[in-house]
Amino acid sequence: MTDFHFKLSDAQRRLIGDVRAVVQSEFKPRGEEFMQGAFPWPNIRKLGEMGILGMAVPKAYGGMELGVFDTALVLEEIAKGCYVTAMAVLGEVGTQTRIIATYAPEAVKQRLLPGVAKGEHLLSICMTEPHAGTDVGAYTTNVERRGGKLVLNGTKSLVSRAEEASAFVVFARVDDQPGGEGIGCVLVDRDTKGLVHKNRSHSMGGEYLHTIAFENCELPEENLLLGPGSLKKLLSAFNTQRCLNPAISLGISEGAFSEALAYAKSRKAFGRSIGEFQGMRWKLADMWREIEAARGLLYRACAGADPFPDPLLAATAKIYCNEISVRITSEAIQVFGGYGFTDEFLVSRMYRAARYGSLGGGTSETLRDLVGKRLMNADNPADVFDLADF
Template sequence: MDFELSQEQKAMVATVRAVAQDRIKPRAMKFLDGTFPWENLKDLAGIGITGMAVPEEYGGLGLSVLDTALVVEEVAKVCYTTAMALMPQLGVQTRILSQYAPEEMKRRIFDGVVRGEYVLAVCMTEPHAGTDIPNLRTNTEIRGDRAVINGVKTLISKVDEAQLFVVFTRVGKVPGREGIGCVLVDRDTPGMLRTGRYHTMGGEYLFELTFENVEVPLENLVIKEDGLKKLMNAFNTQRCLNPSISLGLAEGAFEEAVKYARDRTAFNRRIGDFQGMRWKLAEMYRDIEVGRSILYRAAASANPYPDPQLAALAKMYCNEMAIRVTSEAIQVHGGYGFTDEFPVSRFYRGARYGTLGGGTTETLKDLVGKKVMADFPADGFLGMGLF
């Protein structure tokens, strides 16, 4: 069992850390108003990060899920918005496109993705169906050499910035999970309308999109059936990247808390010298290291996608851990922690997203609980790997 990162991984993390600390950290506050961090994506593209998940034949680096998770963690330590902005390049959209998109489209799209200029939005959630995605209603009809889309999507990220929308849809009104496919829609396609806009506590804007007879070439219908199963495989990658944002936010908040506990005095002592405060720091540190272990294990299981159960455990744990740790970091800062003068409140706002996106905590608990009930061997013991 080897718990060490490779020399290449350590070098990569050090390079990303330098860019994150020197360039991204000083700019982090300004993204709370919904500004998109294009300049940060450019800086990350400059060191190859936006092309990490793109296959080598399309100009990317084709690196592993663990490599991408390490990078996202490093970026989230300083800026939630920038870590979220990396999701399309490193996450489910790129993985789906590299597997299913037509060759010409891949060449066109991935070149821009690698350069940090092309953003991909993913549209799954609908007003009545978020967790209940098997019951989505958006429908695509095949009419000759065209695909025609009708429906409503909501809570969609990066609508202002995206050049391409990866839309999950029913095909030909076929009911159930098997009837779900995936269609690619270029921005500014007639009939794709922004019908709602929401500002989040994390800073970004989310949108409602209405599709009214949106016509695209039939070749854009990249998955015609059983798309949910195909989506779920790729989604286990997202279930490692989403908790790597949580882990990074918890670490960023912890670093700030330690600094503050050393600098701030009360009753003529550093607050970090009070036992109550030392225990708090010890518990935060413990929880971060537990999260790191399960997350790296889940990410390292990828072949090519991570083990679903490990990914679910890692996501559940890291998401909840980050809410606790970032909240405690505010507590360490006292009243100043609640202001914008210190970054800890920003870390907390970002951490609150984790349990909601990419599979809610409740859904993941359900998934793992079902597996326990179905497959845990009657005479089984834990500890020798997964059951």
Template sequence: MNFELTSEQRSIVGTIREVTQGEFKGRAQRYMDGSFPWENIRRLAELGVLGMAVPEEYGGSGMNVFDTALVLEEIAKGCYVTAMAVLGEVGSQTRIIATYAPEAFKRRILPAVCSGDAILAICMTEPHAGTDVANYRTNTTIKGDRAIVKGVKTLISRVDEASAFVIFSRIDNQPGREGIGCVLVEKGTPGLEITARYHTMGGENLAEVQFNDCEIPLENVVIREDGFRRLLSAFNTQRCLNPSISLGLAEGAFEESVRYVRERTAFGRRIGDFQGMRWKLAEMYRDIEVGRSILYRACASANPFPDPHQAAVAKMYCNEMSIRVTSEAIQVHGGYGFTDEYAVSRLYRGARYGTLGGGTTETLKDLVGKKIMADFDEVDGFLGMGTF
């Protein structure tokens, strides 16, 4: 086993860290009002970051899940809102299009994703069903060479900026999970309406979107058969990229804490010289390193999508770890940590999202628990969630 990053990976991480720390971090507070970080997105487009999930024949770099996670981790250290905006371009929605969409649509949309001219919004959650995919009500009816989309999706990111909405939809009213497919509704389609808006504690804006008999060409029906299995396989990518942002937020808060305790004095000493404070740092560092190991292993399992159970374990741990570490970072900073002027406050608010999006912690615990019950060997016991 080799736990070292390659020289190419180190170069990529170094470049992103330089841009994030030198440019994005100083601008992070301005995006807490829900503004979209266009300035940062255009800068990342210049670096080729937005094309990480796009195959080379469509103008991207076709990077694997592991390398993509490394980039998101680094961006999240400086700006959660920017990391989430990038996730929308390199996550499941882009990989679904790149893997399953008709050729004509790929050639039309994917080069624009790479350049930052096409922002994608993934639409899964409905007002009455989030994780409960089997009870989604949004439906697409096939009519000859056209399709009609009708339904409501909620808590959707990037609705004002999106060029296309990647929608988990029932196809021809087929029941259950087996009836779920995927369709694309482009901006400006008659019947597409934003009906509610929500501002999050992390700084992003979310919205409710209605599709009122939106008529789309048949080529925009990306998946019609065996949709749930294929969509869930692609969505496991999100269960590695979401926790990569959590890991980055924890690392950012940890770095801010180390800087603070090396400078802040009390009782004539640096507060970092007190045993109690050193123990806090040690525990934060330990938790981050455990999360890194679990997450990187899950990312490395992708072929092309990650192992679902390794991804679930990584997401569970990193999401909850990030909340602990960023909260402790606020404690390290004392009263200053509770103010908007210090980055740890912003990082903590971003960390709280992780356990909610991409599959809640409770859902993933149930998924992993079922695997444990099914795979336990009475003779050999249980060696782990996958091969080493």
């Protein structure tokens, strides 16, 4: 088994400290503005200057080339103060950037990755379709290789950052090949003729989610990032999201807990702080316990995740982190009482943000089924705790 421990290096501590200082002093005070739908450009530019947006970009293209664990630590820290910014950063350090960095032709890497690292290019991923989400094999968006070029047609929904993105990484069927084996991946630049923004919906978490269509979009051949038969590679890269999405959930939980603890110390009732009452102390103790359990699961999944995580560990961590974030933020509101129900307090916004975790990057139901299948396929039930090396 791999040597495994949670002690952070000095470099990791410095990185977290730098991010924390910016988040708490600059991002957190402006968080309500971005929950109303404004894109957090000031925060993104600041993180670009710090090099944070290049975490998934190789050093050869101007990035930091950090692992999944380091990336999760940073997202956790950002989410403590501003969920919308954390989600925007996820788009730069997650699946789409890692697909390009790992699989794209050299010309595409040189064209996009330096700009991603500086915050000049934002990337958006297009997977879900109006009729299919988890069922990737049912996607109908299709790219056809025709006379030295690519022609893309189809519709994608629930797309983040569609108005801000410089390019879209699109999961698509290739040459109408059927089933999951026919799925590949193409890159579409935002100024491509035939890329149409259909509509957008404002989400509980503050982001806008878009439906976009590709109507006979002509692309150069180099924009075919992965051809048919690549679904396993694409899902392996996507599995990274199952470590980074829960890092945001964990950060939300920690941020809400910190707000609740501070309020429990300062709010007075019957001549003493409400935190001195046994019922409140027990509530805080249970919140802390769940957060620490979630941290252990997530850090374990991240520690051996390079280049991509173990599916069992990532799924388990994601389920737990996603679900405790809803419980923790709900309990934080309870600590605040009626004030927690108002938008004046951060815990209200965190509660809304927490609900996204178990929907994006694979639903809790899908991941529970994945874990269950892995357990059922074990040769010896006595060995199930050795399924994931750590």
